Amino acid sequence: MWRLSRLLLLLFLVRDCSTSTWQNPNRPFMSLDPNVHYNLSTFTAPDAIQNLASKKGPLLFIATTNHLYVLSASDLHVLQDLITGPTNSSECDLCSKCDMGSARPAQAEDTDSKVLVLDPVEDLLYSCGSSLRGVCFLHEFDNYEILYSSFLFRAASNSPSLCPDCIASPLGTVVTPHVHLRSVLFYVASTVDSNVAGSYGTTSVSIRRMLTSQDGFAADFHSLTVLPLYMNTYPIHYVYTFSTDKYVFFLTVQPESGHSKNYHSRLVRLSATEQEMKR
Numbered sequence: 363m364w365r366l367s368r369l370l371l372l373l374f375l376v377r378d379c380s381t382s383t384w385q386n387p388n389r390p391f392m393s394l395d396p397n398v399h400y401n402l403s404t405f406t407a408p409d410a411i412q413n414l415a416s417k418k419g420p421l422l423f424i425a426t427t428n429h430l431y432v433l434s435a436s437d438l439h440v441l442q443d444l445i446t447g448p449t450n451s452s453e454c455d456l457c458s459k460c461d462m463g464s465a466r467p468a469q470a471e472d473t474d475s476k477v478l479v480l481d482p483v484e485d486l487l488y489s490c491g492s493s494l495r496g497v498c499f500l501h502e503f504d505n506y507e508i509l510y511s512s513f514l515f516r517a518a519s520n521s522p523s524l525c526p527d528c529i530a531s532p533l534g535t536v537v538t539p540h541v542h543l544r545s546v547l548f549y550v551a552s553t554v555d556s557n558v559a560g561s562y563g564t565t566s567v568s569i570r571r572m573l574t575s576q577d578g579f580a581a582d583f584h585s586l587t588v589l590p591l592y593m594n595t596y597p598i599h600y601v602y603t604f605s606t607d608k609y610v611f612f613l614t615v616q617p618e619s620g621h622s623k624n625y626h627s628r629l630v631r632l633s634a635t636e637q638e639m640k641r
């Protein structure tokens with residue numbers, strides 16, 4: 363998995379100039395001059411940037427361990443810093459909001475960002491971390507800030523053996539949110555081992571339908587998981603996901619076969635209109 367650096371620099375100047383060079387050869391080409399001090403907007407994160415999300419619009423969302431930053435996309439000014447962990451911190455409003463009942467882990471955990479994706483239709487951001495059983499949050503935003511965050515976990519609907527609201531794996535997860543027949547579907551792919559798949563675990567690949575009450579996912583979801591025998595020896599890393607109207611794709615890196623030391627990259631395709639995962 364690639365890592366983004368801590369420093370984000372606005373390079374619109376460079377990008378804009380190179381595109382216009384191609385489109386309009388009469389316009390003088392401007393490259394960065396090493397003798398000029400450019401005053402580019404920057405944002406320096408306290409830690410490695412783990413995820414980044416943006417849509418056409420004024421906001422940029424950036425996640426690091428225990429933080430979700432909302433930045434102005436035009437000048438990288440920090441508009442909001444939402445604390446997402448450690449889970450026992452009094453500064454973490456999101457953590458104290460989570461009524462997980464007996465599902466709540468006994469230990470305090472740091473929150474590494476595993477998933478940060480925007481809803482394809484609404485102004486909603488979904489974030490899922492390594493803590494609190496891989497639960498996701500839904501953040502409603504306007505042009506200026508995140509207005510409201512809620513928790514996609516219903517204590518009464520999850521158990522150690524079946525946890526529809528357990529989405530992210532600490533070993534890595536990718537999600538494509540997809541809207542089909544007015545339902546928000548999460549196409550989820552997670553790297554799992556026997557630890558992760560154990561109590562309140564997530565699955566390898568699943569399609570989870572968000573409840574219309576927007577407080578969790580339907581329990582009757584379809585999923586596939588690596589057989590327990592191979593879970594610790596056959597890691598599948600999901601490195602990217604994207605979709606078309608008809609399909610959702612996952613790009614993987616995985617061993618060529620059960621005992622091979624060679625790795626292959628594969629493309630997995632699921633139907634964007636059927637939730638049964640028949641093909």
Ligand SMILES: *[C@@H]1O[C@H](CO)[C@@H](O)[C@H](O)[C@H]1NC(C)=O
Pocket residue numbers: 401
């Ligand atoms: C660079 O831009 C920032 C923000 O607009 C401004 O506060 C600062 O004075 C500028 N620095 C220089 C050297 O122009």
Ligand SMILES: *[C@@H]1O[C@H](CO)[C@@H](O)[C@H](O)[C@H]1NC(C)=O
Pocket residue numbers: 448450451452470
């Ligand atoms: C949170 O838990 C950690 C580790 O168990 C501990 O070191 C820390 O003091 C706790 N913080 C709070 C605010 O309780």
